[in-house]
Amino acid sequence: MFDFIVVGSGAGGATIAKELANAGRKVLIIEGGRIVPTERAAETYRVASSGVEIWHATCLGGTTLVSMGNAVRGAYENLEKYYLETEKEIGVHPVPESHMGKGTRLLLSFSKDWKVMPKAIDFSKCRSCGKCPLGCPYGAKWDANVYVQKAKASGARVLTETPIKKVLIARGKAVGVETFNGKTFKAHNVVLSAGAIETPRIIMRSGIEGVGSGLYVDTFITVGGIMEDIGLSGELNMSLFIKRDGYLLSPHYSSFLVPYLASKGFKVRPIDILGIMVKIADEPTGSVEEGRVIKGLSKKDHDLLQRGIKEAEEILIRAGVDADSIVSTHPRGAHPGGTCCFLVKDFEPLLESLYVADASVLPGPLGIPPILTIVALSKKMANILIGRA
Numbered sequence: 001m002f003d004f005i006v007v008g009s010g011a012g013g014a015t016i017a018k019e020l021a022n023a024g025r026k027v028l029i030i031e032g033g034r035i036v037p038t039e040r041a042a043e044t045y046r047v048a049s050s051g052v053e054i055w056h057a058t059c060l061g062g063t064t065l066v067s068m069g070n071a072v073r074g075a076y077e078n079l080e081k082y083y084l085e086t087e088k089e090i091g092v093h094p095v096p097e098s099h100m101g102k103g104t105r106l107l108l109s110f111s112k113d114w115k116v117m118p119k120a121i122d123f124s125k126c127r128s129c130g131k132c133p134l135g136c137p138y139g140a141k142w143d144a145n146v147y148v149q150k151a152k153a154s155g156a157r158v159l160t161e162t163p164i165k166k167v168l169i170a171r172g173k174a175v176g177v178e179t180f181n182g183k184t185f186k187a188h189n190v191v192l193s194a195g196a197i198e199t200p201r202i203i204m205r206s207g208i209e210g211v212g213s214g215l216y217v218d219t220f221i222t223v224g225g226i227m228e229d230i231g232l233s234g235e236l237n238m239s240l241f242i243k244r245d246g247y248l249l250s251p252h253y254s255s256f257l258v259p260y261l262a263s264k265g266f267k268v269r270p271i272d273i274l275g276i277m278v279k280i281a282d283e284p285t286g287s288v289e290e291g292r293v294i295k296g297l298s299k300k301d302h303d304l305l306q307r308g309i310k311e312a313e314e315i316l317i318r319a320g321v322d323a324d325s326i327v328s329t330h331p332r333g334a335h336p337g338g339t340c341c342f343l344v345k346d347f348e349p350l351l352e353s354l355y356v357a358d359a360s361v362l363p364g365p366l367g368i369p370p371i372l373t374i375v376a377l378s379k380k381m382a383n384i385l386i387g388r389a
């Protein structure tokens, strides 16, 4: 009999599994996705097409495999100690100048407000290829598989390609989980870490109400235009950021800019595009249901995006981008969270022996890259579960 079943192996799941296994607990990680070579992680993208397209990955290690490596603290004072521990473990460093490409360096000189992005990247291995969101080909970027391997080294068992349907509950206590094929696994405790889209669905299928609303995604668009041979498409992206009240700007190439430019009559190569991402702390007005996700733009979201787009356009034009060529992509989101925060509070169990450790418990709006916070939070949760916090 396992002490803990952890469902999902992303930022939250891998962390809590590693910490619990390291403390001598018998842990079984059950991951719905498959094992994928890191550089092929993009094959496992799943897109929830609501008003705002929501992207996440479903493989061992979860969405961390396709992250940009950005590692920024949130304003959670109760996590201070865990932030510090996480930063040391996953190796957070500001992007060195040696890894800033031509496009980034050009943008740097056109606003005094840029700050250097901290990233969980080993820059001795990073070749600044710009492939972070496809999965790092050089093993330079931290991802949750590092923690899965550490959990295994401490005795944890790992099952992949085993999506969980629901939690088994007996006399008000979680006693295990059941797959979509009807196979069951028993444990003294269950931790749900399937991410903010799937964790509330598992809870709903288990007959528990009160989850699914409060969804935010840190909605973003990329504004871009033509600058011949600038090469941002082939360099480390998001190496800089400007933080404003409610939105963030960061150098970013999106392949979606190519068709948008083509529709305006511009036939360009990816290396001819200079772009800036505008990412907002969107209102948590979305929701997750069994068959669909609902997430649009509120009036406030729309206004924030417009303010960000205006500032991004001004910087691009100052940097020399052809003003007539500037286009914006459709709104997307890559930080889904908040969908269990109304039911799960302050590291309390959802019911006896049932816990949640992933982005779904972080209330929104968020507006920062969440991995560092999810890992820190999961470390704290593990310490509570083993009686050390």
Ligand SMILES: Cc1cc2nc3c(=O)[nH]c(=O)nc-3n(C[C@H](O)[C@H](O)[C@H](O)COP(=O)(O)OP(=O)(O)OC[C@H]3O[C@@H](n4cnc5c(N)ncnc54)[C@H](O)[C@@H]3O)c2cc1C
Residues within 6 Å of the ligand: 007, 008, 009, 010, 011, 012, 013, 030, 031, 032, 033, 055, 056, 057, 058, 059, 060, 061, 062, 063, 064, 066, 067, 068, 069, 070, 071, 072, 133, 162, 163, 164, 165, 193, 194, 195, 196, 198, 199, 202, 334, 335, 336, 357, 358, 359, 360, 368, 369, 370, 371, 372, 374
């Ligand atoms: C392109 C992109 C870039 C990003 N860049 C950054 C960045 O630079 N910095 C940052 O902080 N954040 C970034 N993020 C966001 C970050 O990756 C996520 O916020 C984070 O991974 C969420 O952690 P999680 O544990 O909640 O979920 P996930 O990491 O998504 O893990 C959930 C896991 O559960 C599994 N699962 C789902 N359903 C089931 C089921 N029924 N049974 C079993 N397993 C299941 C999934 O396969 C997955 O492995 C990025 C996201 C994207 C898409």
